[in-house]
Amino acid sequence: MMTKQPLIEDLKARGLIAQMTDEAALVAHLNEQVVTLYCGFDPTADSLHLGHLVPLLMLKRFQDYGHRPIALVGGATGMIGDPSFKAQERQLNSTEVVQQWSEKLKQQISQFIRFDAGEDGAILANNYDWTAGVDVLSFLRDIGKHFTVNKMIAKESVRQRIEREDSGISFTEFTYQILQSYDFQVLNERFGCSLQIGGSDQWGNITSGIDLTRRMNGKQAHGLTLPLITKSDGTKFGKTEGGAVWLSPNKTSPYAFYQFWLQTPDADVYRFLKFFTFLDVAEVDEIEARDKAAEGRPEAQRILAEEVTRLVHGDQALEGARRITEALFLGDAQSLSETDFEQLQLDGLPATQLLNDLTEMPLTSLLVDAGVASNGKQVKDALQRQAVIINETECGMAQNMDTKSLFAAENARYGRFFLVKLGKKKHHLFYV
RNA sequence: GGUGGGGUUCCCGAGUGGCCAAAGGGAUCAGACUGUAAAUCUGACGCGCGAGCUUCGGUGGUUCGAAUCCACCUCCCACCA
Structure with a gap:
């Protein structure tokens, strides 16, 4: 990296900071040393999605500035479910599923940050490793004792769940913030991790982790949250x-x-x-x-x-x-060569093999089955507007039952390809 | 435990015996205009090419006919205890 402005300045300019603990202290901390920081990713599916991308890139941004990121996979917290700003209690997933998902997330995360041996080489951790073995009494005496329920209840992130009587919050989810706090404390102890980052919904969990770290380790830790990504038209991003x-x-x-x-x-x-x-x-x-x-x-x-x-x-x-x-x-699709077609398929253009017998198969069903549209109505709508195009041939409602002749061999490109377009943006390749 | 209010199609929310597959808004999809943008306008929006089929918390009833009436069940909300 060439000359550039200080990390926090850059992040601010990007609009990537929602909240942070004492800015002056954090800036000083980052200037003084290689800071070890972490961000957690709970396995709630077998893949990360766009919502995880910003924090993931944030870890890389810190690493680019010479700091050491820890990507924490929530094998344990994923078993519990984070109640933060969620309207309803979550469905629990089985241990096997969570562990399986954790493995997948690990692989995904690995591609974004460097895991070399340098002092800023990243660390991949799973909180299952230090949480699964904790027995109840130790948990209650050594960790739970540091939390007052009064404070836990006061968190904005769980307030609506506590105040709303139609949903409520289970004790299980209520303890989530303790688990996450414990993570921070453990990472602080083991790796000297002194900064946690996360989405702005994580602020409550982060500050409670900072408190626990101070109480148990006598260390001052910091926190920083990223803004929720919004779209200008108010619809959900991603x-x-x-x-x-x-x-x-x-x-x-x-x-x-x-x-x-x-x-x-x-x-x-x-x-x-x-x-x-x-x-x-x-x-x-x-x-x-x-x-x-x-x-x-x-x-x-x-x-x-x-x-x-x-x-x-x-x-x-x-x-x-x-x-x-x-x-x-x-x-123009007209000029595509035979190998171009093969390449399109290899490159990931959605493709479907045609059935042998298309008699009695409405075009609507064919396209729905292939996943081009989610129901026949959409195809019908497009057909009524001549918005279905098969190899340059516009189709209307009248052709709906002519699937067999539309996809007849003599209409295929190179004897086997049909490029179907529904609307302006949806393309699908059918092949014999 | 008592009393009152409520559970409607993806979401919000009308509808209180036929004119209801069910107003309106949002989201979504398609068309026009553009730039694979936005805004605007148009159309679609339970499922089905179609005939038609299946919905209004659940079950059973009344009726020629029910989302709408009755009974029971269930869940939620408010107040009282």
């Missing part, structure tokens, strides 16, 4: 028609991932460039200025999509995503 955008290529293909970013509204894109990429703030401002001056289509979305896809899926996957995008949106 969701698409199909649900969450995952970091695992098996759950969200690099192509879909790339497309997600490419479709970022102008009103959010520059903010997101600061949140999700390592481009300098000045660079982002420059891009913005250039786009404003240029009139017409901005460059920002493309840059954002490329940067983030590369970060999460690597150069090769990015190339694949770009190839598909170019073929489908920029070039």
Whole structure:
């Protein structure tokens, strides 16, 4: 890294700080030494999603400034469920499932930070290791004694659950903040970890961990939270028609991932460039200025999509995503060669093999079965507007029952490919 | 334990015997305009190509006909004890 402004200044400029404990003390602490910091990720699914990306990149930002990150997988806390700002009690997952998910998260996290032997080499930990073996009496006497229920109840993060009588909060979830606090204390003791970061919903858990660390270890620790990522139109960030955008290529293909970013509204894109990429703030401002001056289509979305896809899926996957995008949106699909088609499939364009007998198979059902649309109504709607295109041929309602002839061999590209477009953005490859 | 209010389609929320697959808003999808953006306008929005099928906390009843009436059950809310 070249000359750059101090870490906290940079984070502020990016809008990445929601709250922090005593700023002056934290800044001084970061300037004085290599700081070991941690962020926890609970296994609530078999993959991380976009919501985890900002904290994950935050760890990397700290590492880039010479600090030592600990990525903590919540094998233990994931068994309990964090009640913070959740409206309802969570469904518990079995031990095997949580452990399995923990392993997957570990692998994902590993690709973002450096695990070399240097003093800023990252550490991967699982709180299951130090929590599973604690017996009840020790837990209550050694740890629980440091918490007053009065304070625990007062936390904003659990207040609505305590005040609302229709949901309530189980003792299990109520103890979550103790477990997380214990993590901080243990990490402080074992690795000298003195800073915890997390989403702004974690503020309560973080400060209680700081308290516990001070009580049990006599050490002063710090905390910093990141803002909740919001969209300018008020809808939830990180969701698409199909649900969450995952970091695992098996759950969200690099192509879909790339497309997600490419479709970022102008009103959010520059903010997101600061949140999700390592481009300098000045660079982002420059891009913005250039786009404003240029009139017409901005460059920002493309840059954002490329940067983030590369970060999460690597150069090769990015190339694949770009190839598909170019073929489908920029070039004309007419000119694709046979190997291009094969490549599209390899690159992750959703593809489905055609059934042998398409007699009596409505186009609506075919497309729904392939996952192009979620129900027949959507296909029907598109058909009524001539918005279904099979290899350059527009289809209307009248063709709904003509699936067999639409997908007849003589209409296939190179005798086996059908590129189906539903609406402007959904593409699907069918092959014989 | 008592009294009163309530559980409606993804969410919020109307509907109190037929005109209800169920107002309105949000979310979502598609079209127009654009730049694979926003805003705006249009259409779709329980499932089904269709005939048609299945919904209004649950079960059973009254009725030609029920989300709407009755009984019981269940969950929630408010107040009282």
